[in-house]
Amino acid sequence: MSLWSRTRNAVYGEITRTSMELFLTRGFDATTIDDIAAAAGISRRSFFRYFGTKEDVVLGDLATRGDLIRQALEARPDGEDPWDALCAALHSVKDAAYGSDEEMLAVFKMVHQTPSLRARSIEKHLQWQAMLTPEIRRRLGADPSDPLDVRAEALVASVLTCLDVAGEAWGRADGKVPLEDLFDAAAAAVHGGSS
Incomplete structure (x- = not known):
């Protein structure tokens, strides 16, 4: 696996973990994409490079x-x-x-x-x-x-x-x-x- 792929997988995993923590503590509907981006230290645009929707984080x-x-x-x-x-x-x-x-x-x-x-x-x-x-x-x-x-x-x-x-x-x-x-x-x- 290339360095780029490993980096992408690591970021994907970090966004997923951060999102799930927010969803399970705040609730799915109460958590915005902006909340996830801020907690993960990424931009909103970066979130959409990995996931099409919030639902995809949970069910992707x-x-x-x-x-x-x-x-x-x-x-x-x-x-x-x-x-x-x-x-x-x-x-x-x-x-x-x-x-x-x-x-x-x-x-x-x-x-x-x-x-x-x-x-x-x-x-x-x-x-x-x-x-x-x-x-x-x-x-x-x-x-x-x-x-x-x-x-x-x-x-x-x-x-x-x-x-x-x-x-x-x-x-x-x-x-x-x-x-x-x-x-x-x-x-x-x-x-x-x-x-």
């Missing part, structure tokens, strides 16, 4: 996590039930999330309580759906050119909704119940107990 790496889930899904055994493969892929990348459970819980709560973050999160999950659907189509033996075969999209959307519902419940429970257990309960309710 969801696309990366979606790719990790896709890779984990593709690594699952071919004969595995597509639903079970999706659930297992999600479980396998849980440690690539936000850090400690306390940090992750604070972020989940912030996302679910902030309409702009919630909307951006749904948008990112739609990107995940587009990434994961081709592999589920393959596992189902579906014709990728058949626009009326909605099975793969339905399976992926259902699993992602289970994740979203579990995350919201985890936040309501203040993390007292493991997120994985809530996800498994939601998945079992949708898929008849086979996950």
Whole structure:
């Protein structure tokens, strides 16, 4: 990695840490881009070199996590039930999330309580759906050119909704119940107990 790339990554990380501290202490909506720039020692213009929006600071790496889930899904055994493969892929990348459970819980709560973050999160999950659907189509033996075969999209959307519902419940429970257990309960309710 070049010096320029290392420097860029370091600045990106510093802006992210500074922003998250402000969001979690002041609140997302109460924190402005100017606040972030001042605290990070950068200009407003520099902020926009790294992030398109405040929401991207919180949710920008969801696309990366979606790719990790896709890779984990593709690594699952071919004969595995597509639903079970999706659930297992999600479980396998849980440690690539936000850090400690306390940090992750604070972020989940912030996302679910902030309409702009919630909307951006749904948008990112739609990107995940587009990434994961081709592999589920393959596992189902579906014709990728058949626009009326909605099975793969339905399976992926259902699993992602289970994740979203579990995350919201985890936040309501203040993390007292493991997120994985809530996800498994939601998945079992949708898929008849086979996950």
